[in-house]
Amino acid sequence: MSDAALELDKVGVRREGRPVLEDVSLEINPSTIHVLIGPNGAGKSTLLAALLGQIAFTGTIRQRLPDGATIGYVPQSFVADRTLPITIGEFLALSRQRWPVCLGIRPAARAKTGELLAKVGLAGMEKRRLGELSGGELRRVLIANAIDPVPALLLCDEPATGLDPGAVEQLDALLTGLRDDHHTTIVMVSHDRAQVRRIANRVTLIDRTVVDTGQPAKVLERAGEAAT
């Protein structure tokens, strides 16, 4: 039996009768950063949605995660109503306390949100409104939300989009720290080839199906050759 954390066997997704993914078979090893690359519309985000169990698919996805394991998710887009008066602290507290957030943030949740924001370089910004944040700041809040409790599986859809170079460096350290210190399995969609070379253990090129998979340098090289 395979010791992969995730095993996909002939996974397919159709949307309005049109195939978005076909025959995707892939193994994702535990405690690795596995990056999905490919052109726009190739089905990378759809594959993450299938891994989350949020869309219907054919084929099989086997998850071998510890009992009660948490799955973290950083979506590609977050279409929040910018006029909604919710602070960053309240947003993060939503899944860190049972007490209704509208009645106040409990001390334990307050401490945890402060700690998480410091990890993504937004220390002291608990009272800023979500709607006032730039795209990069909002993405960092979503990353902070996804890494607590420490997930056994972290799915990130283009997490570096909109981040400045310093924040990308911080994100790299955060992701490699989760992999190395907490054995988190990370599946990430990325268009940032430099970041892929820096942190990925394995890369899969998707274009409706698996086109190529293997060592980052080799897959990127072959993908580059194919593009030229």
Place this chain on the structure above:
Amino acid sequence: MRWLYTWWIALAKALGLSAELQYPFVARGVVAILLLAPLLGGLSHLVVARRLAFFSTTLGQAALTGLVIGVAVGQPLDDTYASILGFCLLVAIVMVYVRRQATLPPDTVIGVFMAFTLGLGICLLVAATRRFNIHQIEAVMFGSVLTLTDHDLVLVLALGALLGAATAFAYNMILADSLSPPIARARRVPTTAIDYGFVVIVTIAITVSLKVIGALLVEAMVVVPAAAARNVARSTRSYLVWSMVIAVVAGLGGLFMSTVWRVPTGGAIVLALSVCFFITLPLGRWRSGSPDRS
């Protein structure tokens, strides 16, 4: 309830309120508003966050259809809660189901249901008015505290407490699902149950409010307080507090206006809510520091 009316008369006299405001039915109206306005105002900030404003309008129209169905099947005109609640729940649940399955935008699906419930209501209403005078259902259409009974107040108190407790219990999950269903699902929030559960809560709250606010205007009470509160609130906590305060102030103001000027309670409350919105609008612009923002 005699103690309540005695207390109200004494209070109204002490406050120097006019003779019209010293009647027992006004006391019942005040209690109903003090129970309903915080509930509806509190729900309003979640209704707006979940983009259910249009949905609430549809429920108001469905209430009218439910009333006519109730009368048609023989329910007494002054006690049609069962048919209104039954029909509204049916419409709400089917509407959520279709919205979740359909590939069309949610407002388009809700628009179809709104047209359907209104069309059905009008046809049934015309047929039903052969058996009673249409003015008899004005209270349900536009709201009237005159029709409130002690039994209604007990119902409002019991259901209000139940709905408030259910909303508080699921509050964080409801808001998390409103902000991002994919993130909420990844965090194991039962988003399907939240979607259906919240519309059931709103439907029951709207149904018990009909006698005070009226079927055609009740959606204003679950939308305008939050819209006005958004102009001034800076956090979820202040959003809730402002929504409730605005609902109570507009509710009591509307009740007194309707009693003194003899206009429908629902209409007066909606006018008072609108005044609150237009007062807070420039405040919000001033606080955001961008007066030219459209």
